[in-house]
Amino acid sequence: MDNFHFSRPTTLTEATAITPPPTGAFRFIAGGTTLVDLMKLGVETPSLIVDINTLPLDTIEPTPDGGLKIGALVRNSALAQHPAVLRNYAVLSQALLSGASPQLRNMATTGGNLMQRTRCIYFRDTVYACNKRTPGSGCSAIDGHNRTLAILGASEHCIATNPSDMNVALTALDATVHVQNKGRERTIPIQSFFLLPGDTPHLEHPLEPGDLITHVTLPPPIPGVQTIYLKLRDRASYEFALSSAAVVLGISDGKIHRAQFAMGGIATRPWRSSEAEHLLQGRAPSAALFRQAAETALHGAHPRSENGFKVELAKRCLVRALTLATKTA
Ligand SMILES: Cc1cc2nc3c(=O)[nH]c(=O)nc-3n(C[C@H](O)[C@H](O)[C@H](O)COP(=O)(O)OP(=O)(O)OC[C@H]3O[C@@H](n4cnc5c(N)ncnc54)[C@H](O)[C@@H]3O)c2cc1C
Numbered sequence: 500m501d502n503f504h505f506s507r508p509t510t511l512t513e514a515t516a517i518t519p520p521p522t523g524a525f526r527f528i529a530g531g532t533t534l535v536d537l538m539k540l541g542v543e544t545p546s547l548i549v550d551i552n553t554l555p556l557d558t559i560e561p562t563p564d565g566g567l568k569i570g571a572l573v574r575n576s577a578l579a580q581h582p583a584v585l586r587n588y589a590v591l592s593q594a595l596l597s598g599a600s601p602q603l604r605n606m607a608t609t610g611g612n613l614m615q616r617t618r619c620i621y622f623r624d625t626v627y628a629c630n631k632r633t634p635g636s637g638c639s640a641i642d643g644h645n646r647t648l649a650i651l652g653a654s655e656h657c658i659a660t661n662p663s664d665m666n667v668a669l670t671a672l673d674a675t676v677h678v679q680n681k682g683r684e685r686t687i688p689i690q691s692f693f694l695l696p697g698d699t700p701h702l703e704h705p706l707e708p709g710d711l712i713t714h715v716t717l718p719p720p721i722p723g724v725q726t727i728y729l730k731l732r733d734r735a736s737y738e739f740a741l742s743s744a745a746v747v748l749g750i751s752d753g754k755i756h757r758a759q760f761a762m763g764g765i766a767t768r769p770w771r772s773s774e775a776e777h778l779l780q781g782r783a784p785s786a787a788l789f790r791q792a793a794e795t796a797l798h799g800a801h802p803r804s805e806n807g808f809k810v811e812l813a814k815r816c817l818v819r820a821l822t823l824a825t826k827t828a
């Protein structure tokens with residue numbers, strides 16, 4: 500591991516006033532479950548690390564409009580078990596509990612989970628070319644081992660998936676990310692928070708150096724909806740998704756009045772299809788309708804040598820999640 504400078508500010512003002520070093524990366528550290536691993540592998544080589552664990556960002560509070568404010572330092576396990584989340588945003592709790600292990604969830608934070616890096620094996624091994632790690636070096640995955648990688652939202656420069664479960668649920672719930680930097684506050688809707696790789700896969704978020712995520716807000720709960728997170732993976736626990744679906748579904752008088760969903764494990768960012776959601780609106784739920792929505796959501800899927808199975812898997816995952824949400828409605 501390379502040498503780095505270390506700082507532990509005690510106030511938000513201090514943490515967001517830090518000037519990024521002229522050379523080398525500047526990283527905040529929260530739970531450390533992503534960053535420390537990547538530093539040991541030589542993938543992340545920050546010259547300045549700012550420990551934010553002493554900042555007052557670990558609370559969950561109602562917002563004035565009836566939504567929920569989740570501090571960036573709220574641990575994944577605390578968020579999953581919070582009564583307001585269990586009551587009003589169960590899909591978020593289910594997504595969090597499907598991820599990693601209890602020990603990791605006790606350390607992992609909301610801000611760190613939003614920012615976690617891809618699990619593409621070539622990104623994590625500095626022997627291989629990787630445009631995300633070293634811009635312009637090439638992508639070893641496109642003609643290499645790509646079984647777990649993206650079939651949607653990819654480019655000829657990167658096909659890495661966003662590995663997070665929490666991010667899929669936050670996308671289905673229309674969360675907003677709140678950021679501070681040198682006294683300036685910004686809000687970023689979750690759907691704009693994850694950038695497509697295009698020809699700059701090293702740029703993953705619309706964040707500038709020194710931007711600190713302070714909290715995430717959820718809109719008020721939608722009355723009369725059922726929510727489900729379904730995760731399909733190679734083994735039943737401690738494994739990333741091959742395909743997942745976070746579904747928010749409202750049915751009344753035999754018709755769908757609300758349909759929001761996002762898919763994970765198949766795309767370079769949590770994948771939402773407004774066309775597929777519109778298709779469900781006002782229609783009676785049925786297996787045929789859900790299959791049609793899944794075909795629409797997967798429209799344009801571009802599988803590579805090893806991940807063609809994900810196209811059908813993702814469709815079945817979405818159909819199953821919608822069906823489960825219907826049964827509980
Ligand atoms: C073995 C293993 C299995 C896993 N399985 C899963 C899984 O199945 N599903 C899943 O979703 N995840 C899984 N994870 C990933 C885990 O959820 C993440 O490592 C964790 O959420 C990261 O949070 P952290 O607080 O530890 O982040 P850190 O490691 O502290 O930080 C990660 C990144 O976020 C940045 N950062 C952190 N906080 C902020 C902030 N407030 N503002 C701006 N930047 C910030 C850091 O600079 C760093 O770049 C797994 C991890 C491991 C090691």
Ligand code: SF4
Binds near residue numbers: 628632656
């Ligand atoms: S898919 Fe992306 S992360 Fe993986 S090797 Fe290619 S450029 Fe790197």
